[in-house]
Amino acid sequence: MKYFYTLLIFIFASSTLISQNLHDDSNAVSPLNESNGTTGWSGLAERFSEATDVQNGAFSIRAVSTATDGRTLDYNFNAVVGQEYVIRIWAKIGTLTSPTVSPAFAVWSGMSGFNVTPITSTTWTEYVFNVTATSTNPRIRIYTSNYPFRLVAGNTIYIDNVSITALDNQAPTSPSNLVATATTETTTNLSWTAATDNVTVTDYEVFQEGVSIGFTGGNTTFEVSGLAPETTYNFTIAAIDAAANSSVQSNSVSVTTLALPDTEAPTVPTALIANNITTTSVSLN
Numbered sequence: 001m002k003y004f005y006t007l008l009i010f011i012f013a014s015s016t017l018i019s020q021n022l023h024d025d026s027n028a029v030s031p032l033n034e035s036n037g038t039t040g041w042s043g044l045a046e047r048f049s050e051a052t053d054v055q056n057g058a059f060s061i062r063a064v065s066t067a068t069d070g071r072t073l074d075y076n077f078n079a080v081v082g083q084e085y086v087i088r089i090w091a092k093i094g095t096l097t098s099p100t101v102s103p104a105f106a107v108w109s110g111m112s113g114f115n116v117t118p119i120t121s122t123t124w125t126e127y128v129f130n131v132t133a134t135s136t137n138p139r140i141r142i143y144t145s146n147y148p149f150r151l152v153a154g155n156t157i158y159i160d161n162v163s164i165t166a167l168d169n170q171a172p173t174s175p176s177n178l179v180a181t182a183t184t185e186t187t188t189n190l191s192w193t194a195a196t197d198n199v200t201v202t203d204y205e206v207f208q209e210g211v212s213i214g215f216t217g218g219n220t221t222f223e224v225s226g227l228a229p230e231t232t233y234n235f236t237i238a239a240i241d242a243a244a245n246s247s248v249q250s251n252s253v254s255v256t257t258l259a260l261p262d263t264e265a266p267t268v269p270t271a272l273i274a275n276n277i278t279t280t281s282v283s284l285n
Helices: 008-020
Strands: 046-050 060-064 072-076 084-093 125-133 139-143 156-166 176-181 188-193 201-208 211-215 221-224 232-241 253-256
Antiparallel strands (some): 176 188
């Protein structure tokens, strides 16, 4: 049997980071697609890719206020209305032109569950927000200073290691149309119609008589081997998504393996005798 005993913890952790992080621009604060730039981020503050003060990787973003109300740093992402998201941002205070300046996460739009959150530390700190999208293009906004200092240049904040992850509590649909083909004395090939999910299906688990026998690595086919000849087996399939939600198992397919080919010769006949012998015939027994 081709058992695909991949470590699920690794699969799910990797899949979650890769497929669900909606902060997918290539820039200085991307944990998966880091580059020396600020692509995807906008706002009225001046934006710089920073290489000397970082929380993760080689770069961070430094936002600096201007004297013309340039104090905002914005990011928009594509969302599903009603979907819950976990937004993680590492941030710290940089240079402040006044000790009473208060940088903050504020005036977010297109999502519920957000509360204004001051940035209070001069060391890297992770800020975590659990929100629900109310529009298809929510906006994250960060201020370098509060309202009284909106026309002050030089207030600075740093951000890094940003992730926007869908909180997935929905299991995939069940795989369907499971069939077995090319059955031999010891093997059979399973195939089925792919399941669907609100985020993504990452793997399929194969069950033989209700017991897990392996994972397909996302493929919708699986070769089972090591079976006994002339034996009946029942198989089902479950779909698994990036958040480790497992579907209801598929329809069951019953497979009876073939008999082994007969390669054993008969025994040698014994006690051969001849009788009723004539000039032209003989009877053998």
